[in-house]
Every structure is written in C-alpha cells, then in structure tokens.
Amino acid sequence: MTSDIKAALRRQRIETPSWAYGNSGTRFKVFAQRGVPRDPYEKLADAAQVHRFTGVAPTVALHIPWDKVDDYVALAAHARDLGVAVGAINTNVFQDDDYRLGSVTNPDAGVRRKALDHLLECVDIMDLTGSGTLKLWFSDGTNYPGQDDIRARQDRLAEALAAVYDRLGEGQRFLLEYKLFEPAFYMTDLPDWGAAYAHCLRLGPKARVVVDTGHHAPGTNIEFIVAFLLREGKLGGFDFNSRFYADDDLMVGAADPFQLFRIMYEVIRGGGYTDDVAFMLDQCHNIEPKIPGQIRSVMNVQEATAKALLVDRDALARAQADGDVLGANAVFMDAYDTDVRPLLAELREESGLDADPMAAYRRSGYAEKIVDERVGGTQAGWGA
Numbered sequence: 590m591t592s593d594i595k596a597a598l599r600r601q602r603i604e605t606p607s608w609a610y611g612n613s614g615t616r617f618k619v620f621a622q623r624g625v626p627r628d629p630y631e632k633l634a635d636a637a638q639v640h641r642f643t644g645v646a647p648t649v650a651l652h653i654p655w656d657k658v659d660d661y662v663a664l665a666a667h668a669r670d671l672g673v674a675v676g677a678i679n680t681n682v683f684q685d686d687d688y689r690l691g692s693v694t695n696p697d698a699g700v701r702r703k704a705l706d707h708l709l710e711c712v713d714i715m716d717l718t719g720s721g722t723l724k725l726w727f728s729d730g731t732n733y734p735g736q737d738d739i740r741a742r743q744d745r746l747a748e749a750l751a752a753v754y755d756r757l758g759e760g761q762r763f764l765l766e767y768k769l770f771e772p773a774f775y776m777t778d779l780p781d782w783g784a785a786y787a788h789c790l791r792l793g794p795k796a797r798v799v800v801d802t803g804h805h806a807p808g809t810n811i812e813f814i815v816a817f818l819l820r821e822g823k824l825g826g827f828d829f830n831s832r833f834y835a836d837d838d839l840m841v842g843a844a845d846p847f848q849l850f851r852i853m854y855e856v857i858r859g860g861g862y863t864d865d866v867a868f869m870l871d872q873c874h875n876i877e878p879k880i881p882g883q884i885r886s887v888m889n890v891q892e893a894t895a896k897a898l899l900v901d902r903d904a905l906a907r908a909q910a911d912g913d914v915l916g917a918n919a920v921f922m923d924a925y926d927t928d929v930r931p932l933l934a935e936l937r938e939e940s941g942l943d944a945d946p947m948a949a950y951r952r953s954g955y956a957e958k959i960v961d962e963r964v965g966g967t968q969a970g971w972g973a
C-alpha cells in the first residue's frame with residue numbers, strides 16, 4: 590500500500606508559472622523584491638531551483654508577451670540545460686488598449702483579428718518550444734447591461750476558438766479557462782465551467798477545460814466540477830492557487846487545504862492522476878519571497894495528493910453502499926487527518942533529495958546569489 594502511494598507520488602508533476610518569479614502586487618502597489626529575474630531566461634533559472642529541491646516541478650509555463658524573446662528555440666534549449674522544459678503557453682489578450690471592449694468578442698472585426706493573430710502566434714511558439722499545451726483565458730465581458738449583445742459575443746468567441754482549434758498540430762491541445770468576473774463586472778463571456786465545457790465539446794478532443802481554483806463564486810463545490818469534467822473526458826488541467834475573497838492568487842493549499850484534498854481525491858477517483866491532466870500553479874507572491882513561495886506551494890499539492898491517495902477506497906465504497914453516512918465520512922477524514930509529512934520526507938530522501946526542500950533551498954545560498962548578481966536591468970513584473 591505505502592509503496593503504491595510512494596510510486597504514485599514519485600510520478601507527480603506540477604508546473605510552475607514564469608510570472609510567479611517576477612514582481613507582482615495588487616492594483617494598489619507592486620512591491621519590488623531584490624534578486625527578481627530581469628528576463629525569461631532568469632525566470633527559468635529560478636523555476637529550475639524549485640524543481641531541484643522538490644523533484645516534481647520539471648516544466649515552466651510561459652506567458653506571451655511577458656516572456657517574449659527573439660529566439661524561442663534558444664529559450665527552450667536554455668530550459669533543457671537547466672533541467673526543466675517549457676510547459677503551457679499562456680496567451681494574453683487582456684493588456685492592450687485595443688481590448689477595452691473585448692478581444693475575440695470585440696464588436697470591431699479588426700480587434701478580433703488582432704486577438705486571433707496573437708493566439709495563433711502562441712501556437713507558433715508551441716511549435717518552436719515543443720510545448721503541447723495552449724492556455725486560453727479571455728478577460729472579455731461587459732460592464733453594463735445592454736452594452737453589447739451577449740449572444741453575438743458567444744458567436745464571435747466560438748469562431749475564434751474554432752480557428753485556434755484548427756491550427757493545432759499533432760500532439761497539441763488547448764485548455765480553455767473560465768472566470769466568474771474581473772475585469773468585467775456585469776457579464777463575462779466565459780464565466781463558468783459549463784460555458785467552457787460547451788465550447789470545448791463542440792470543438793473536439795483537443796479542447797479541454799482548465800479549472801483555476803480562484804475563479805468561482807465563494808462556496809462553489811469545485812470538486813464536483815472536477816468529477817463531472819473528468820467523467821466527460823473534458824478536464825484538461827488546473828491553475829492552482831488559493832483565495833479568501835476573489836481571485837487572490839495566493840499559495841495553493843494556504844487558504845483551504847481541505848478543499849485541495851477533496852479536489853485531489855476526485856482527480857484520483859476519476860482517473861485524472863495522469864499526464865493527461867496538467868497540474869499547474871497560477872499564483873503571485875506579492876509579499877513573500879517567490880522561489881520559496883513556489884516550493885511551499887508544490888509541497889502543499891504533494892501533501893494534499895498523498896492524503897487523497899491514502900483514502901481507503903474499498904472501505905469507503907463499502908460504507909457508501911451500506912448507506913453508512915458517518916462511516917464513509919470517517920474513512921475520508923481519516924485520510925485527511927493523517928500527517929503525510931514523514932512519508933514525503935522519506936520519499937524525497939529515497940529520491941536523493943533533501944527531506945526538507947524549504948530548508949535545503951535556504952541553505953543553498955541561491956537567494957543571496959541572485960541578489961548579488963542581478964544588479965541593473967529592469968525587473969520582470971506581472972505584465973512585463
């Protein structure tokens with residue numbers, strides 16, 4: 590049993606986002622931190638540290654144009670030299686003045702064309718970097734009732750998605766991300782999993798839904814969404830983070846570790862604990878140091894996964910079949926209440942890693958090194 594769990598944990602892969610290593614903040618203030626990367630090459634170097642100490646974070650998501658470079662083949666080679674690889678290519682059609690009234694749903698055909706060209710360019714970048722995943726998130730929506738035609742905007746969205754879908758090559762797919770609100774405050778064109786699912790269903794197997802854990806109304810049962818999408822073969826991955834209020838982008842497992850456990854249980858139960866589902870972080874470390882923030886997040890996902898793997902599924906199935914409400918709940922809670930940290934420490938040591946990735950990173954001197962070396966230049970930030 591323990592050896593099966595360990596084998597499953599050894600297989601785990603968690604993708605870190607390039608933007609987590611840059612400066613970030615809220616609309617009130619971005620706090621600069623010393624040693625922050627100045628370019629995508631340095632972001633990859635920091636991401637490689639997370640992999641070095643956890644052993645389970647071998648890919649890095651890029652965000653275009655934040656990670657725009659002249660030579661993507663060279664960037665991918667640089668990643669490989671560092672022991673990591675380029676992961677999902679995240680599109681960005683939300684930071685240009687032209688997108689005030691939307692990107693692919695904009696009433697202006699010229700703006701729609703510009704947005705679509707960007708999405709297609711991101712598929713070119715997938716070709717160059719060897720990435721198999723395109724992540725689509727649209728800030729599109731309206732602020733006032735009557736501002737635009739809700740249905741016509743769906744038509745425009747469907748048209749753009751179909752064009753991107755048709756451009757995808759062999760072994761490539763897109764993940765469609767929904768979000769309840771923000772930056773649009775009245776109506777969002779892809780507000781929930783149902784809308785994302787319907788678009789993906791029409792397009793075919795290369796289109797899947799991605800669940801960003803911060804993109805729901807408070808109280809939403811996210812594990813239900815996970816179970817449902819997996820059952821339909823439409824769960825493409827996660828953007829993990831945690832939230833207390835809205836889309837807070839805090840460290841995953843920090844606000845609600847029990848929710849993360851419940852999600853991971855449904856992933857495992859539904860056969861989603863495979864490479865077919867991308868486990869990505871989408872976070873910002875506004876006040877805490879970034880590399881340790883990512884290491885902690887990766888460890889939080891590992892802990893939730895270990896607990897989910899510990900659920901005695903046979904005992905649970907028996908209790909469920911018997912209608913034993915309290916018994917079933919006890920089986921579930923037993924797993925959640927188990928301290929899995931010793932198991933994970935043992936597993937790391939068996940894999941030649943330090944039992945305590947946070948302490949090992951601190952001792953490595955990397956944080957001091959980047960502060961000394963990264964002098965001058967412009968620090969990367971959310972949006973650059």
Ligand code: PSV
Nearest residue numbers: 608679726766801828836871
């Ligand atoms: C939007 O809030 C989002 O979750 C999308 O994934 C963006 O690409 C990302 O945040 C940027 O941090």
Ligand code: MN
Nearest residue numbers: 766801828871
């Ligand atoms: Mn996201």
